[in-house]
Amino acid sequence: MTDAWAPSPRELERQQVRRGLRRKQFLIAAGITVLAAIAVATIVGTSPGWERFKELFLSWHHAKEAFPDIAKGFWINVKMFVIGEVIILVVGTLVAVTRNTVTPWLTPLRIVAVIYTDVFRGLPTLLVVFIACIGIPALGIEGVPTDVTTLGIFALVLCYGAYVAEVIRAGIDSIHPSQISSAEALGLGRAQTTRYVVLPQALRRVAPPLLNDFVSLQKDTSLVASVGVFEALFAAQDYGNYNFNYTPLLVTGLFFLALTVPLARFTDFLGRRALRRERGR
């Protein structure tokens, strides 16, 4: 008796009821969403200031005029973000690993790592940017770069390195001790255990929160505008301040969304995939 399994009539009935329920829920969801959208559009469209708002925030002419400068500025944002991200990952991993070492010889390094994460997680990023970009050149040390973009990347690395170090450390701590014991049983040394057993698993586990930090880093590249880096947001503000129009700000917003939304979707996908794997289905 190895008949292929066929759903019982009752199961079929169940499935049909479920399908009906799903359809009903979908219709309600769609209906209410459309209604809400219409409501918002009506409120906005009939507001007394709508015409003025359109002139100041949705002017096609100003959007076109400001576009080249914003695009040029956004290239700076992208460069800072990409270069910064690579360095931040390295710094974060080094700091996290340092904090998890146990030998007494490395105590000074551990103290430095703890102070670093505490201080730079607690300081407002804007303040670090100011001190790095204006303070460091003021010292006038030979050979130290005075270029604000470089110093801006340095400031962002300092701040985000501390955040990312903590995320990675949490990942390392979440690896079960049995993994380390197994590695030792196989004859791997401490460094090898960290390199081949702990870190790969830890990094995979914290990928979603890491990506979250990187989305936030993309936005924070705008902070360097305060010291004179002419990035996208600053280009938009500059145009707006001269022509008294806010449209370029929205254009900049679209630029940033074009970068951050795909990354956010990707983050979600990774998170869901990890969940699926953990649940085994």
Next chain:
Amino acid sequence: MRLKPALVALPVLLALSITACGDVKDDGNDKKATSSSSSCDVADLPLTTAGKLTIGTDSPAYEPWFTDNDPTNGKGFESAVAYAVADKLGFEKGDVVWTKVPFNNSYAPGPKKFDFDINQISITPERQKVVDFSDGYYSAAQAVIVLNKDKVEAGSLADLADLKLGAQTGTTSLTAIRDEIKPKTAPVVFKDTNVAKQALLNGQVDAIVADLPTAFYITAAEIEDSSILGQFQPTTGTQEEFGLLLGKGSELTGCVNQALESLKSDGTLAGLEKQWLSETVDVPVLK
């Protein structure tokens, strides 16, 4: 068919909210300017706060336009002009209220929290589409500030094109760099004058461009061993003038202009300029 009562209620609520939010108060900024027809008595003026004249300016308020970052003391050119205008409009000194308005908020839509804003704002046609300006109360030239040790020599605007120049965002100084000097490296843009001064000291820029009175103050009192390389007037467009900024279609514009007109004709404005803004004759003109 089990519909939750909440779901039935929602569309109803939404419909109600539309009607409720639909009738927002008009902010009065769209009214036509009726400058000449209405009287300019204090009682008839459309003021933000009844009986008070509310004047906006940015913070910090820089020399020589204001002194000690305090607009209320009547010292500094713009503070003095503001009080002179208030006086002509018929306000006591005690009835003048100052409010902090960052430059990029001054042209924001919606009701203004000031009657007029005085903040070295240049009058341009593009800006006039969005706000009202009074007539000009000061004509500014642009000046180039350098550090003496840099030994920069320039006899013409063309000589400046090789330098790394900086200026404050949204200013006509910055536009002058872009349109007049057209430097080989893109100008460095600063959020405010303080960052610009620091960048000059740090050697991050070769020179900064600002309006002449500001340049005089920076070289005289703020950066030791700095000097004004030269001054120039942007050739594009007309002579640049600072104007008081008012909401679009403000009914006050006409009265403020009348006040400024009489300050010009009785010589008060020229006197204040002499008192607060240095003589500009000994600065070489770059062509």
